[in-house]
Amino acid sequence: MKIFSTTLISLIKKLRLGGWLLTAVLLLITIGLVSPQQVPIVIYKLALIALAAVLGYWLDRSLFPKARPGQYLKHDEELMKEGKYPIQTGYHMAFAAVLIRRALIVAAVCLSVATGL
Incomplete structure (x- = not known):
């Protein structure tokens, strides 16, 4: 044990x-x-929320194919090996806006599915 x-x-x-x-x-x-009778319902609801998160992510990718967060990062192999992903100079606001946009879309899809439960 x-x-x-x-x-x-x-x-x-x-x-x-x-x-x-x-x-x-x-x-x-x-x-x-x-309450054992509630376990299938809980699993069903968790599966729907997980599906909504994936749907929100792909909705963002399909609606904004040319504005992905990765395009604002510097691609320096040495820094990436250290786990550092710096943002390109002058693109900090655009990078932040893209991240906030994606988070809002995913949150909106998750909330819409959750309110439908």
Whole structure:
């Protein structure tokens, strides 16, 4: 049992948002214990929201094919190896606007699907 818990903890530390994933699974288990008939409904709603997020992302990509966030970044191999992605000089406002636009579109699609639930 100790090996399993040690492995689980190291896996959670390696995963991005691993703590949130573990919390979500624990909450789903809690829902299953308290009210098992609600588990399929919760899974259905989560699937719809995940689908809405993907739909919002692709809606943004299709509506604005020539205004993607990546085109405002400097493509320097040395910096990219270090995990740094600097923005090209003079494009900071455009880059911020593109990111905000994408976030608003994805949020609007997610909210519209969520209100339909």
